[in-house]
Amino acid sequence: MADGDADLPKSIQGEQLEETGIVRASDEDVDLYVDRVSDEVLACRERGRHLFPTIRQAGIHFTEVDDEGLFVRRLTCTCCLLAVKVERWEGVRQRGRTRFHRVASNLEYRTGPDGQTYLAETGRGRMTPRQIGDSVASKALAGQTLTALRKAAKEAAKEAAKEAAQEAGGASGRRRPARTGDEAEAG
Numbered sequence: 001m002a003d004g005d006a007d008l009p010k011s012i013q014g015e016q017l018e019e020t021g022i023v024r025a026s027d028e029d030v031d032l033y034v035d036r037v038s039d040e041v042l043a044c045r046e047r048g049r050h051l052f053p054t055i056r057q058a059g060i061h062f063t064e065v066d067d068e069g070l071f072v073r074r075l076t077c078t079c080c081l082l083a084v085k086v087e088r089w090e091g092v093r094q095r096g097r098t099r100f101h102r103v104a105s106n107l108e109y110r111t112g113p114d115g116q117t118y119l120a121e122t123g124r125g126r127m128t129p130r131q132i133g134d135s136v137a138s139k140a141l142a143g144q145t146l147t148a149l150r151k152a153a154k155e156a157a158k159e160a161a162k163e164a165a166q167e168a169g170g171a172s173g174r175r176r177p178a179r180t181g182d183e184a185e186a187g
């Protein structure tokens with residue numbers, strides 16, 4: 001854009017961070033975090049989402065009534081076991097029945113029995129699922145050369161193409177199941 005005031009070279013990343021106002025954790029901090037947490041925590045981080053059981057799975061049990069008279073329900077993530085969803089429910093009498101509404105929900109993090117924590121140190125920036133994935137992948141691929149990886153990937157592509165060609169050849173020889181509109185009409 002305005003190249004006149006571009007006296008300081010900025011990375012693309014730096015520009016993005018300025019736009020969003022979110023400070024990202026450095027790659028080094030992400031690598032350190034990936035080394036210290038469990039696979040289950042990494043799974044939630046990489047997914048960018050915790051796995052809470054559904055109401056049918058967990059049942060609905062209230063463990064507290066807050067100051068506003070709302071029912072409190074707590075659910076622990078079945079994957080990392082460190083994230084707790086705290087829900088607040090309200091029960092309203094309506095035409096002789098009680099209708100329940102979840103009016104608020106927030107996340108809390110607990111420390112695991114072995115002292116494990118989900119959150120990284122504060123003040124180190126936010127870690128995105130992509131950063132976690134990048135770090136895990138880089139560690140998994142450490143020690144392999146780009147040349148070897150490229151060669152292996154090209155081999156895999158060749159194999160896949162060969163298999164696809166074989167499959168296509170085989171399929172054309174067989175009789176395809178007739179797909180008419182009969183079934184749709186019958187239903």
Ligand SMILES: [Zn+2]
Binds near residue numbers: 050078079081082083
């Ligand atoms: Zn989780």
